[in-house]
Amino acid sequence: MTAAAPSPVAPVQDESLLRAALKGLVVPLCGVAFAFGVWSLEGRVLDAYDTVTAMNIGVAMMLAVSLNIVNGMTGQFSIGHAGFMALGGYTSGMVTYYGSLLLWGTAARQGGPFGAGEWLFAASCVAGGLVSACAGYVVGLPSLRLRGDYLAIVTLGFGEILRVLLQQTNRVIGSREGLAEAKWRELIPPPVGGAVGFNGLPKYTNLFWVGLFLSLTVIFAVRLKRSAIGRSMIAIREDEIASYSVGVNVTRVKVRSFVIAAFLAGVAGGLYAHRIGVNIEPRDAGFQRSFEYIIMTVLGGKGSVTGSMIAASILTYLPEWLRDFDRYRMIIYASLLIAMMLLRPQGLLGSREIWDFLPWFRKRRGTAR
């Protein structure tokens, strides 16, 4: 690695820049390979039940990692993350469901692996992310004026308002004809099922898509952390006044972190809504769910991407281990949260990543990079 050159002040050679840039593309490609890899396990190593668990873990990881961008890196306390997830889920559900109705006259799955339906689904996840990002912008705006705990309340209010609004939505329309004949009052508020949830979504989510979006999320989060934007975020967490005194546009960075986190949560929401056995409901936007993600980020460590991932998988896998777990789930979560704050407030990994514990890596990552 030329990057570990003994005299870092020497100008970096163009050759190494080119190599570094290539690496910039290779890593995301590895993410794609990873997605194919986990997908190939589906049905072979993993039975249907394991597959669902694996998808749950993947989605939970995406949500924990994205929430950690706001809560852990930027240090803004958001308790409305489930709201962004639900918004993304509903949006992406609308795209696939009504898109399928309009395109193919049926909401059922269309085409096999990588068929037309799956591409519509992938696009719908991104659409869900974009809508969520817009909401993230709106929710992030008050953070310009509000400090810590007030902001927490606003984000909590956002999730709750969304939950109530989702309950008041219209019935799902079942056919193309119904859609064509629908009156305005059946379309606004949008026909996404009201209190019973959005029924009848085609179940496109599989390990490939979860693996793909998860690895892209993780790569993005890790790269963000080691970039100019990430540094400004962490600086705001450490000391807001010092940050703006060295020229960080605190407002913009905070809003940006909200937008990024909301986007990623929205994509995860799309995956969640189309997972087999799930019926996305207004309750999914509520704060109880947001708390679960907060617990994951706290457990993982502030700003630690890999820490959040570990915590997300532990907390998602725990129920499979403990019989009767569901009854005691929240008690265990709550005790974990309190114990963590009393005994190890920095979380499992602190703000470090798992590879920071490897001496070889630490040396290489030193001043040189």
Next chain:
Amino acid sequence: MADFVQTLETALAVGSLYALIALGYTMVYGILKFINFAHGDVVVLGAWISYTVAQWCLKRLAPADGPPLWLGPVVLACAMTVCGVLGFLIERLAYKPLRRAPRLNVLITAIGVSLLLQNVGQLDAVFGSSPVSMPALLPNPALVRMSFGGPGSSEVVIGLVDATIFVTAGLLMLALETIVYRTRLGAAMRAVSFNAETAALMGINANRIISFTFVTGSVLAAAAGFLYAMKYPGLNQPAHTIWVLLGLKAFVSAVIGGIGNVRGALLGGFVIAFVEQFGAFYISSNYRDVYVFALLIIILLIRPTGILGTPYREKV
């Protein structure tokens, strides 16, 4: 017109409950500068303890002609005592070790305590996870009837239960106001709230004051829980969303009134109740929670520290 007055009356009753709960949030925030998320759960506990005690007494006594009049105050006293002790314990065990920790950590701990209380309360061995019906401890005759317009038009009724809520809540708030603004203890509380370090230098035992604040807040919360159960006898299980929303709305009251400010909590409680009740009646009751949070966001954007809050400037 009758509708308007009736809505007003409900808003006042609900507002007094919000205000009672908001006081606990605001006092703790005033002194320790963090949101005691678990406060709302103390209210739930107050309601459920009232139910348990009332049920137990009624079973023992099995009175022929309705519950005796002294039962209400006894139940209230029990609830207040248990919650007071609980408030003390919560502070000692969960918050005190974190006195020097970053505020975010304390906030997260508070969320943990809140979740713990809710879900422990919901265990079968404790209160169980199904709704119950609070026995009526008071008859509810109409005390006041007002009719507007001619015969046949609807009338406004103020029952004994609502009157009890006004009187009890009013007395408790008066008591608190007296303690905070007219006693040495209150002066010490305000001193700690203004600057804990200076107060400590002046010989005030901050830990005692903090404990006292938690106990007082929890006692008021218990009273609010009791009164709530009287007004709405259908008690939901402890982790039900409705309770969380009750706690949140009370908290929102404290915030929009100006958190840390005792009078602000009262003002906020009534403002929130008015917006909620009138919005529910005149616009649509489906969106009552939306009005509350929308109001919160609007007020915070206009006055980031609430209506009566003092503007905050961090010392650099």
Next chain:
Amino acid sequence: MTSGPARFALASPENRPLLDVQDVGIAFGGLKAVNGFSLQLPERSLYGLIGPNGAGKTTVFNLLTGVYRPDRGGIRLARHDLTGRKPHEITLAGVARTFQNIRLFGEMSVLDNVRLAAQLRRSVGALSTFFRGPRFHRCEADLRDRALELLDVMELRGDADAPARSLSYGHQRRLEIARALATRPKVLLLDEPAAGMNPQEKQSLAKLIESLPERFELSVLLIDHDMGLVMKVCRKITVLDHGEIIAVGPPDRIQNDPNVIAAYLGEPTPDA
């Protein structure tokens, strides 16, 4: 900036101050923390700001950097009107500072503390952050080089990878200066940089401060309680007491000013 260059073209560059503070003031509640403060800071100068504790020196810095908005008065830096601007805009315009009560980014590495400040005028978008193209790498490499250069100047190179909070007190103060310099300021505000340093450290700090104007093409406004340091380093000094200016002049005149001596009465006045 709407006033346009025409108005200033008339003034000759020599007598136009770099930083021009006119009659600023701020009150906290009833307390007039700073009242009618004015200051003309020429280019490449070393200027002192002294006064007893609570005189309002730090508050002046907070006003100059936009942390507080002045109740009245105006602040100009060369051709920019800085009055009421946001702190990050003021930093961008060329005013940087250190803090009396050190405010480093404790969890970040020493290098990153400086690199963050160095990235002020270089922005990379979120997408570029994800794909890490050549532009991203070139930018990061530049930032790193510049940060390391400054760490060399401050003799902190050896600690580059350590978290900032692990540094000793004196090192933390130096890191604050390095971080402020990384924003390429035209005016550098140092708030008690020698506090907590031993005599040796103070001496090398004095040498360093004296070298700053030429080396980095900036002016320094220095607050410190060590009169020896201020008198040695600064060409001109303003004395504050109870928020008001009680004396302005070169060190030798300040030292013998009866008002100043009276203001410091009860406090030790070294060298006086």
